[in-house]
Amino acid sequence: MMLAALLLLAAPAAPDALDPARAGKVRCVGPDSQARTCATMVRYTVHPDGRFDAVVNGVVSSDPVVVLEYQTSGQIEDGAVCATVRPIDFSSGKLTRDGAALTPATETAVRQRLMLALQPLAGHKRCYRDRVDGEGLVSDITIDGLVRSEMNQRAIWVSPEEGWAPGL
Numbered sequence: 001m002m003l004a005a006l007l008l009l010a011a012p013a014a015p016d017a018l019d020p021a022r023a024g025k026v027r028c029v030g031p032d033s034q035a036r037t038c039a040t041m042v043r044y045t046v047h048p049d050g051r052f053d054a055v056v057n058g059v060v061s062s063d064p065v066v067v068l069e070y071q072t073s074g075q076i077e078d079g080a081v082c083a084t085v086r087p088i089d090f091s092s093g094k095l096t097r098d099g100a101a102l103t104p105a106t107e108t109a110v111r112q113r114l115m116l117a118l119q120p121l122a123g124h125k126r127c128y129r130d131r132v133d134g135e136g137l138v139s140d141i142t143i144d145g146l147v148r149s150e151m152n153q154r155a156i157w158v159s160p161e162e163g164w165a166p167g168l
Helices: 002-010 087-091 104-121
Strands: 026-032 037-046 051-062 065-077 080-084 094-097 125-133 136-143 153-158
Touching (some): 087 104, 094 104
Antiparallel strands (some): 026 153, 037 051, 051 065, 125 136, 136 153
């Protein structure tokens, strides 16, 4: 019994879900390795108490290709990366097409579609826990603690200098 406890103490600590972010890497969700694009890119700032702030750049429309940049925050809970889905984060985000502002009519239409799609998740806690799958990761998603395997996503961690960008 005592030997088992000692072995447990000697075992290396499980890696923190945001260790790559602490090392300066950016999370790339929905990667396309050939095009070096990500459906979503997340730059985390991790605090010592397990909280984080994040700047998210994600493709929210494919026709036209529109990227939303917004800020959010959350915390690591039991090894999972969690944040409450807040509509204000999305509604106050900046929408661009090829780095330029959208026309008012396009911005209104894209924002309305985005907010409508977001509504079922508003106010709910979304968490992900990564598992290795081949050369990348699969993020297992939960909403309010319930497994939502249909929402699972492929992801990798990339260095900013590698030239990855939001895109499809």
